[in-house]
Amino acid sequence: MRVVLAPTRFAGTLTAQEAAMAMARGWSVAAPHDDLVLAPMSDGGPGFLDVLGDALGGQTLAATIEDPTGRAVPAGVLLVDDDGTRTAYVEAAQACGPDLVGADHRDPAHTSSFGVGQLLLLALSTEPRRIVVGVAGSAVHDAGAGMLAALGAGERDVLGAGGLALQQATTGHLPGLTSVVHRFRAVELVLATSATLPLLGFQGASAVEAEGRGATREQAQALEAAFGQWVDVVTRVLPQPRDLLGGGARRIDKESGAGAAGGIGFALLLLGARRADGAQYVAQQIGLPALVAGADLVVTGEGTYDWRSLRDSAPSAVSELAMAAGVPAVALAGQVRVGRREAMTAGLSGAYAVCDRPEDVPGALADPVGTLEARAARVAATWSPSPEGTA
Template identity: 60%
Template structure:
């Protein structure tokens, strides 16, 4: 029996690679005769580059040092690969703006900046990339990508790179250099790879939905919404809105799906001419997942918490949909499962298995994520792998 093990990271406990190895270890104990293919995945957030680096063994890794969300130097990298005659650069925004870079008491989206992501884009341009794919997810920021634009020369650091809350004080000319920055990207295909389709503003926007996850109180989230509103107003005063080719009317980039991704980082990339793709679909194409699934007898995926957000745009959904197209059964092993069987079946999943089903089991899973995931995989393998 050929089993493809293709999990996402288990956020806060295991990387996708660690999760795949833990599942494989348990599977081998119960079914040592099975052929296992380990395929760690990402939807654009943390682990994006690690996954793509494995998919492109011929790729070049370009190391750099950039600013973290609070301006401290951190190591980062981008992956360069020649595809179809084009030099493509893959970036992971979380390397510069990730929530994991901050201690719990440092998380404050009022002051965190995406300056370091702009530095990574600068490195990609200097390396001659004509296609740049930016994985968005796991950010600690809520600045609408203003810090990114400042790092590229769109406006003063003091106005744009002090975090989301300072954007409320922007002057009308704060983005005077945006025209020149947009010209630098005129010949570049810029791609946003994200699982988030939220707009920049509103009840489903960056501040309302995601700022609380980054340490914002309800009052701060509301203040950040107002600050991003001012920022969008300054943008509209600075550059003309593009025209919708179907309606002939101006197209509001702040309302585009994905503009609110990574605290509004998607909005800044749209301003530079970016287009959006599903992060997990980009990864699945790169690693050749469809062919692997078609040749397998079973696909096992996984993530930390299989919940309602998993049903759209996440690794589990992408894996299940592709496996369904190839008529390959797929199951998910998750730290927790909060989705009912009927909803899971709509994705095409043939089974859902939780590592932790009680508070005591959850505590044990957090204390020993590898051991508990491995133990769960043993039981799943005993169910799905034919005995000999």
């Protein structure tokens, strides 16, 4: 059989590449006769540049930028030239990802996306035709104001002080916003994210995600109010584009993905970005549709396969491609928290957990490679029996 292994990262334990290699080693133990194709995946979050760099090549420009708390951290921008067209890839998580801030020190009310703007400045300096910003996973909740400050939209005393400071914002804090927007008009800007949240409202960034980033319920409500103030200020400085169909003003804060990464999506949409599903975008760039079409089985996976995995995720993008090609797909995950029916609805023929019981979790965390290899071997024995006439 030809088996495509396309996992995303197992958050906190394995990168996408490490997961794919562990699966391959385990699979080869039980089914050495199979032809394995490794195709690590990303949804635009941590590992976005590594996945694309392995598949596309290119050059990485190293940089030192600020993390959510202002500390210096290493980062980079991936440059890929194709037939005279330069694309610069930016991974927002390098500047604002949750891995940069310990769980006991997360403060979404005051952390800043300033470092994301620094990465965009580096990308712009290379004169690309296109800039693709992978946005998934964030310890920041500032509506992208810090990012805009780094780009020159205004001083960072308010814009770079975190989401709560935006309740103090006035039009006078954005003297350079129009110039920043004009600067990006010469570049195709892509917001690569699987997030579909708007910025405001009961289904918006603050209501849905602020508490998960460490905010109290009261802080989440205050951040919602601050974001509302920010949108009002931005709209007065930069009139919203017209809706070509309805004729009225487009509400960028209501657009799909505006709430991504604590509102960084909103700031990118202000700059003229178009949203693309992060996982689907990566799949196209690494040639996954063709790999899946030529496979007998597709294996995806991630750390925890739960209800969020059923849509708008790297595993869901992989399973959708498999369904379209008529190829069976299965998932291997550290833990599986959905039922068989839900997994089948998502296009999977099976979802297999490394940890079948809660008490197995500490052991898996202690040896994530070994336990994933072992589970992959057991799954291979089920899906790829030995060829006739062999042991």
